[in-house]
Amino acid sequence: MFEARQTMDALTTSSADHRETGSGSGRSAEANAVPRTESQGHDQGSGQVDGQGDWSWFAPTQPRSTTEPHQRAADGEESDAPRRVPSQIRPVGARGSEQQRPDAAWDDPHVPGAQEEAPAASWFSPGSAAPTPGPGGPEGPAATVPRQPSAPTGEYQADDTPAPGQGSWFEPTSEATPQKPAAGTARPAPPDAPAAPPQAAASVFEEAQASPDAILIRRAMAAIEPVADKTTAYFYALLFLQHPELRDLFPAAMDAQRDRLFKALLTAAKLVDDADVLTEYLSHLGRGHRKYGTKPEHYPAVGECLIGALTRYASDVWSAQMEAAWVRAYTAISQIMIDAAAADERSAPAWWEAEIVSHERRTHDIAVITVRPDQPYPFLAGQYTSLETPWWPRVWRHYSFASAPRPDGLLSFHIKAVPAGWVSSALVNRARTGDVIKLGPPGGSMTVDHGTDNGLLCLGGGTGIAPIKAMVEDVAKHGRKRVMEVFYGARNDRDLYDLDTMQRLEQQHSWLSVRPVVSDGPTDGLAGQLPEMVRKYGPWHSYDAYLSGPPGMIRSGVDALVGIGMPYDRIRHDSLEELVAAGD
Ligand SMILES: NC(=O)C1=CN([C@@H]2O[C@H](COP(=O)(O)OP(=O)(O)OC[C@H]3O[C@@H](n4cnc5c(N)ncnc54)[C@H](O)[C@@H]3O)[C@@H](O)[C@H]2O)C=CC1
Numbered sequence: 001m002f003e004a005r006q007t008m009d010a011l012t013t014s015s016a017d018h019r020e021t022g023s024g025s026g027r028s029a030e031a032n033a034v035p036r037t038e039s040q041g042h043d044q045g046s047g048q049v050d051g052q053g054d055w056s057w058f059a060p061t062q063p064r065s066t067t068e069p070h071q072r073a074a075d076g077e078e079s080d081a082p083r084r085v086p087s088q089i090r091p092v093g094a095r096g097s098e099q100q101r102p103d104a105a106w107d108d109p110h111v112p113g114a115q116e117e118a119p120a121a122s123w124f125s126p127g128s129a130a131p132t133p134g135p136g137g138p139e140g141p142a143a144t145v146p147r148q149p150s151a152p153t154g155e156y157q158a159d160d161t162p163a164p165g166q167g168s169w170f171e172p173t174s175e176a177t178p179q180k181p182a183a184g185t186a187r188p189a190p191p192d193a194p195a196a197p198p199q200a201a202a203s204v205f206e207e208a209q210a211s212p213d214a215i216l217i218r219r220a221m222a223a224i225e226p227v228a229d230k231t232t233a234y235f236y237a238l239l240f241l242q243h244p245e246l247r248d249l250f251p252a253a254m255d256a257q258r259d260r261l262f263k264a265l266l267t268a269a270k271l272v273d274d275a276d277v278l279t280e281y282l283s284h285l286g287r288g289h290r291k292y293g294t295k296p297e298h299y300p301a302v303g304e305c306l307i308g309a310l311t312r313y314a315s316d317v318w319s320a321q322m323e324a325a326w327v328r329a330y331t332a333i334s335q336i337m338i339d340a341a342a343a344d345e346r347s348a349p350a351w352w353e354a355e356i357v358s359h360e361r362r363t364h365d366i367a368v369i370t371v372r373p374d375q376p377y378p379f380l381a382g383q384y385t386s387l388e389t390p391w392w393p394r395v396w397r398h399y400s401f402a403s404a405p406r407p408d409g410l411l412s413f414h415i416k417a418v419p420a421g422w423v424s425s426a427l428v429n430r431a432r433t434g435d436v437i438k439l440g441p442p443g444g445s446m447t448v449d450h451g452t453d454n455g456l457l458c459l460g461g462g463t464g465i466a467p468i469k470a471m472v473e474d475v476a477k478h479g480r481k482r483v484m485e486v487f488y489g490a491r492n493d494r495d496l497y498d499l500d501t502m503q504r505l506e507q508q509h510s511w512l513s514v515r516p517v518v519s520d521g522p523t524d525g526l527a528g529q530l531p532e533m534v535r536k537y538g539p540w541h542s543y544d545a546y547l548s549g550p551p552g553m554i555r556s557g558v559d560a561l562v563g564i565g566m567p568y569d570r571i572r573h574d575s576l577e578e579l580v581a582a583g584d
Contacts, residue, residue, distance in 0.1 A: 214273045216325035221266060223314035232262045235309035243301040249292050251394040265306050269329040279336055284443065286337030288386070290350035291440045292394070294341070299334040306330060344441075351388075352377055352439040357410065359433055362497035366463065367428040368402065370412040371437065377411060379442035381474035382467045382546070384574065386440035387413070389426045396440060397423040400548070400574075402466035404473035411439075414466040414498065446546060446572050448474050454544045454570070455483035459530045459557050461549020462490060465498055467574075468548055472505050472512060481511045485537070488514060489530040489549065492521035529553075531560035540566060547573040 210218070224231045240247050264285065271278040307326055311318055354371035361367050379385070381404040386396040399413040417428035431437075448456070448471050456475065460468035465488050475482055490496045493516075502514040516525040517533055526533065530553055534540070545566060547557045554573050561571050 209273075211273050213325040213328060214270075216319075216322045217269050217272060217329055219317050220310050220314040220322055220326065221270065223317045224310065227313050231309045231313040234312060235262045235305050238305040238308045239302065242305065243298075246298060246301060249294065249298070249394070251392065262306070262309070265302070265330070265333070268333045269326065272329045272332065278332075282333055282336040283340035286340035287344040287348075287441055288443070289337065290341050290344060291386070291388075291396070291438070293350075296334075296338045299338065303327075303330040303334065348441060349375065353436050354411065354439050356431055356433050356435045356437065358412075359431055361428070363494060365417040365428060366495075366497045367415050367417075367431075368412060368498075369415055369427060369431065370410050371439075372410055373439060376409060377439065377442075379405060379411075380447045381405070381470035382447040383442045383444040384467070385411075385442050387423070387427075388438040388440075389423055389431070390435065390437070391426045391430060392422045395423055400444075400464075400467035401442075401470050404470050404477060414463040416463045444574055446548065446574050447471075448478075449544060450478055450480075452544070453480070453482060454542055455485065455540075457534075457540050457543040457545045458484065458486045459534070459545070459547045459549065459553070460486060460488050461530055461553040462495065464547075464549030464553070465502070466548070468546065469498065469502065469505070471546065472502075472509075475511075476505075476509055483543075484509075484512045485543070486512065486514045487517050487526075487530050487533045487537075489517045489519060489553065491519055493518055493523050493525075529556070531556040534560040535564060538564065540564065544570045545572065547571070 268278065268282055268285075271281060307323060307330070310326060311323070314322075352373040352375060354373040354377075356369055357372050358370040359367060360369075379401055381401065384398050384400040386398050388394070388396045399415065402412040402414050403410075413427075415424050415427045417425040427437075446467060456471070458468045458471065460466075468486055468488075472484060472486065475484055486502065488496065488499065488502055496516050496518070499514075499516055506512050506514045515533070516523070517530055518525060518527055519529050528536075530549070534545075534557065540561075543566075545557075545561050547554045549557075558571055558573070562568070
């Protein structure tokens with residue numbers, strides 16, 4: 001079934017290669033598809049054989065020999081050798097009948113991970129998976145709003161469960177595909193926009209625009225959509241059966257977000273035609289994956305399992321051409337991630353260790369935690385990080401910085417223990433000063449635009465007030481008096497756990513107004529939902545809007561803002577795309 005067709009050149013992390021390959025995403029299919037013979041593939045010293053006994057379809061990554069012409073050229077030696085061509089994936093080896101199939105492994109308790117659920121903090125996107133369209137439709141990452149966390153986590157992490165009405169992630173249209181608009185900016189369709197073209201018409205249009213590889217890739221994705229769960233399960237079974245050494249990169253327990261890695265892979269493949277978006281998405285992803293211990297040599301293993309799962313579940317449409325398209329896409333994906341990680345390695349650690357220096361319980365389920373990183377941690381107010389506790393190794397969760405960068409280098413977070421939330425519960429109930437946690441790199445673009453004098457309208461719901469507070473401090477530090485109107489929402493007065501701090505800031509800064517808003521209980525302050533306040537107060541003509549809080553609040557907040565005529569490019573909130581790009 002799986003004839004030997006192509007093999008994959010070793011992916012590389014060398015800076016020379018990085019310079020030469022750049023993003024790699026803009027390559028044409030033809031450029032990637034440099035035909036190689038199978039014996040050439042063996043030249044890579046991969047240890048791969050003839051495809052008869054070794055079921056691996058991808059040559060493992062090998063360090064390039066320094067005597068290779070391209071390397072010498074990169075090192076500054078004169079060479080008449082051609083510049084390095086982008087890596088090619090060249091699956092070798094037929095998938096013969098003797099190949100190990102995961103079906104059996106799935107039931108085999110000796111296969112690591114075989115009977116477990118898939119990773120909570122996946123390899124490719126521990127906190128989230130595919131970018132999703134925003135409330136207004138297929139506007140891409142900027143239109144993305146965080147979706148409801150799926151049980152049991154509920155911690156501040158993007159979720160990969162499609163929100164109702166947002167369409168399936170596997171839909172082979174641009175529905176779930178990030179596009180160009182500036183990240184972090186909400187771009188829902190205007191309420192009075194003409195009706196979207198019928199799905200079929202849109203698809204026809206996209207097909208007409210798409211490259212041959214993109215068409216093949218989408219066709220495969222359409223085929224697996226009805227069996228997405230099975231495809232995902234098979235993918236992980238393959239991965240852990242064929243590459244048990246990779247099992248350690250995943251958390252011990254695997255929860256409902258089992259398909260993050262798989263989804264991230266498919267998302268990336270889907271973006272194959274959009275070099276800029278793909279590069280940005282994958283570069284973030286590549287950098288974020290350093291903290292998991294992801295190595296270049298892991299990529300071929302993942303690629304072969306991806307193709308393996310697709311081969312099986314898209315069998316009705318699978319062809320040699322389709323396989324080659326996926327191989328090219330995956331090669332480009334891998335190379336961008338590897339290059340980004342290699343570049344990042346030169347300037348930043350894979351993770352930071354941070355000692356808890358203060359643990360302040362504000363309510364029965366909310367704590368404000370302050371940590372001291374072991375080395376300087378550069379970030380911007382409004383950004384978030386990923387965080388791992390000693391109690392749940394390899395389970396990472398996102399939290400926003402609750403303060404602007406401080407001279408003492410300390411970082412603080414607002415943590416709410418959610419039911420069955422492993423990390424959040426541990427941080428609230430178990431963590432003590434002296435405990436050491438790990439931090440991934442910062443991410444997110446919900447940052448203050450200091451290039452404008454526009455006012456800032458901020459909606460902070462629950463612990464979503466954390467980045468808003470950081471932004472207030474940031475505006476204060478910049479010294480320009482910009483009007484800042486903060487609506488701080490909670491379900492009841494008790495949950496306004498940071499109101500004292502916010503009101504203290506209000507007293508210090510004449511340009512700042514803080515209004516508590518309580519939705520579900522009696523209050524002396526404003527009663528109602530945060531989005532209502534958008535309509536009730538204002539006008540907001542000269543304001544930029546920043547939203548942070550539960551996904552439902554963000555969605556209805558964006559709706560309210562758009563409803564009163566705020567331009568899309570003036571609405572900012574953490575986007576799922578950014579969370580994915582942060583490697584989580
Ligand atoms: N801890 C952090 O660093 C950050 C947390 N977040 C997110 O903020 C959220 C905070 O959760 P909780 O404190 O439990 O908030 P919560 O559920 O208590 O709600 C906070 C406020 O949002 C409003 N709200 C909730 N759902 C709404 C909806 N569908 N429409 C309109 N308003 C709605 C509530 O009425 C309340 O005013 C979590 O989803 C968390 O992931 C966001 C950014 C940073």
